[in-house]
Amino acid sequence: MKLQKQVLREIEKCYSALGLFIGGEPHLFFAGEGNGSVHVFHGKSFDRHITVTEGGGGTMSIVAVPGREGWVMISRGFYSMVESQGSVIELIRHRDGAFAGPEQIAALPYLHRFGLVSAPGGAIYLIAATIADYKRDKEDWEYPGHLYYALLPDCLDNPFELEFIRLPGDYYINHGFCVSGQNDREAAYIGCREGAFRITPPEQRGGDFNIERLLDIPISDVAVCDIDGDGEDEIAALLPFHGDRLKLFKRVGGSYREVYSYPVENDFYHAILGAEIGGEKVFVAGARRIAAQLLLIRWDKKSRAYVPQVIDEGVGPSNAAVLNTPERDILLSANRQINQAAIYVFDNVAEGAYGQANQS
Numbered sequence: 622m623k624l625q626k627q628v629l630r631e632i633e634k635c636y637s638a639l640g641l642f643i644g645g646e647p648h649l650f651f652a653g654e655g656n657g658s659v660h661v662f663h664g665k666s667f668d669r670h671i672t673v674t675e676g677g678g679g680t681m682s683i684v685a686v687p688g689r690e691g692w693v694m695i696s697r698g699f700y701s702m703v704e705s706q707g708s709v710i711e712l713i714r715h716r717d718g719a720f721a722g723p724e725q726i727a728a729l730p731y732l733h734r735f736g737l738v739s740a741p742g743g744a745i746y747l748i749a750a751t752i753a754d755y756k757r758d759k760e761d762w763e764y765p766g767h768l769y770y771a772l773l774p775d776c777l778d779n780p781f782e783l784e785f786i787r788l789p790g791d792y793y794i795n796h797g798f799c800v801s802g803q804n805d806r807e808a809a810y811i812g813c814r815e816g817a818f819r820i821t822p823p824e825q826r827g828g829d830f831n832i833e834r835l836l837d838i839p840i841s842d843v844a845v846c847d848i849d850g851d852g853e854d855e856i857a858a859l860l861p862f863h864g865d866r867l868k869l870f871k872r873v874g875g876s877y878r879e880v881y882s883y884p885v886e887n888d889f890y891h892a893i894l895g896a897e898i899g900g901e902k903v904f905v906a907g908a909r910r911i912a913a914q915l916l917l918i919r920w921d922k923k924s925r926a927y928v929p930q931v932i933d934e935g936v937g938p939s940n941a942a943v944l945n946t947p948e949r950d951i952l953l954s955a956n957r958q959i960n961q962a963a964i965y966v967f968d969n970v971a972e973g974a975y976g977q978a979n980q981s
Contacts, residue, residue, distance in 0.1 A: 626933065626978035629662050629962045630670070638953035638962070639683040640944025643691040643715060647944055649953055650693065651962035652680035654939070659683070659695060659713070660962065661720070667964070673713055673720045679705070682734050682798075687745060689777065691715025694747075695723065696732055703756050708732035710749070712777070727783040729769065731756070734798030737773070738807045740822040745773040747783060748809040748820060750798050766795030766813065768820060770830065788820065788830055794862050797842035801854070801895065812840030817856060836870060836877055846895025848902040848927075849920040855880070857904040857918070859890035866890070867906050869918070869927060881927040887912050889937075891957075896943035898950045899969055907938030909958050915941070915965075932965055933978055 629651070636654035640647060649667060652659045657678040661671040679700040686692035692715055698708040708730055711723035727747075735749040747770065754764040768790065771783035797812025808821040817836040823829055839861040845854040856870040856877060865888045869881040883906070892907030892915070904918045915933040920926075937958025944951045952965040965978050 623968045624932070624978045625966045625968075626980040627667065627964050627966065628980070629667055629964060630660060631960050632660065632955075632962050633657050633678075633960055634939075635955040635957050635960055635962050636939045637680050637683050637695075638940055638942045638955045639685060639693065640942050640951055640953050641685050641691070641693075642944075644718075647946060647951065648691070649944070649951070649964065650683050651953070651955060652683060652695065653678055654680070654957065655700070662962075671720065674711075674723050679708070681732075682736070684735065684737055686712075686777070687737060687739055689714075691720070692777075694726070694735075694737070696735060697723075699731075699733060702752060702759055705732070705752070705756075706730045710735060710747070710783070724780060726781060727771065727785065729785060730754075731766070733766070733796060736798060736800035736809055738800055738809055738820075738822055740807070741824045742826070744822070744826050746822045747771045747773060748800075748822075749785065750792070750795050750811055752795050753793075762794055762814075765791035765793045767792060768795075768811065768832075770822070772826065788832065790832065792818075794839070794841075796862060797840055797859070797893075799844050799893075799895070801845045810835075810843050810845055812843040812858065812860075814839045814862070816840055817843045817858060842891060842893045844893040844895040844904060846902050846904060848895070848904060848918070850902070854895075855904075857893050857895065857906065859893050859906070863889050863891065865908075867893075867908075869904070881918070883916075883918070883929055885912060885914065885929075885931075887914055892938040892941045892954070894941050894943065896952075897945060898943060898952065898967055905941050905943070905952065907936075907941060907954065909937040909939065913937040913958055915954055915956075931977055933963075935959070936961065936963070 634654035639650040659673040710727040713722040733752040768788040769785040793814040795813040842859040867883040870877040887908030888910035936956040939957035
């Protein structure tokens with residue numbers, strides 16, 4: 622399987638990424654943590670560029686809106702763990718071949734991550750996670766973060782403002798977040814000092830959310846994916862907060878136990894994602910210090926072992942995303958430490974090891 626790297630643009634503190642199809646054509650979204658804009662790349666070689674928003678920055682999340690082609694929600698205003706009192710969520714609509722917005726739909730101080738979770742019956746919930754309720758300085762963790770939800774209106778065409786309801790519990794250093802589905806039920810997963818939690822919306826509107834603690838050790842970031850194909854998700858966790866360890870956990874005898882630890886020295890792990898590349902389920906991970914690697918972990922059926930493969934080094938990813946197409950799989954990497962919006966293109970013509978990327 623061939624692997625080629627392409628640098629799309631320099632973006633200050635490049636932080637978040639999303640790939641989706643608009644009119645059958647791949648569109649790649651990137652945005653930065655610092656003062657910056659939301660950028661979209663498309664075209665045969667992704668040489669066509671659109672600046673969707675000007676200024677603002679502090680974009681921790683870019684989320685596709687289900688059932689609305691080209692529509693995304695973004696967070697803005699999270700410039701640091703301290704300067705984030707003005708965090709908001711905005712909606713960008715795609716209509717008649719152009720992006721419109723952004724339109725603010727919610728304000729939530731210290732909002733770090735959010736996602737959209739579909740529930741039975743067609744309801745879609747926005748689940749938001751704040752890193753803390755208040756911070757005096759970077760090292761101040763006296764105040765917990767919290768989880769909030771809001772039900773999206775059935776019609777998104779007109780201006781609207783979301784009303785958040787706080788879910789039970791205190792979640793200190795509430796940092797990790799992902800959305801995943803299993804057995805036709807989507808759920809949000811978070812990582813915090815108290816562990817890893819799964820948050821599942823009710824089957825009927827007005828019901829209670831189900832909150833389960835899956836791991837009881839401090840977790841920075843979390844992803845779930847069934848990479849060994851046994852029908853049950855593994856949990857990939859980065860730990861502790863902005864830490865130096867990447868581990869996989871699996872349910873054994875009713876509880877989760879560690880089954881793999883990545884042995885190479887990195888630090889400030891930040892990117893973690895469950896995805897499919899080359900027809901295989903894998904975890905993609907990235908660290909911002911020491912080797913500052915972008916890597917993936919796959920399950921080798923012959924040796925029945927978890928196998929790591931380095932994709933790139935010295936790039937320091939903050940977050941990653943994958944867009945699958947019939948001809949190729951595209952790994953988007955927000956290489957924050959070198960201010961780089963980059964993609965790694967896997968041409969799905971042969972099976973086997975991926976190796977490190979050649980750069981274009």
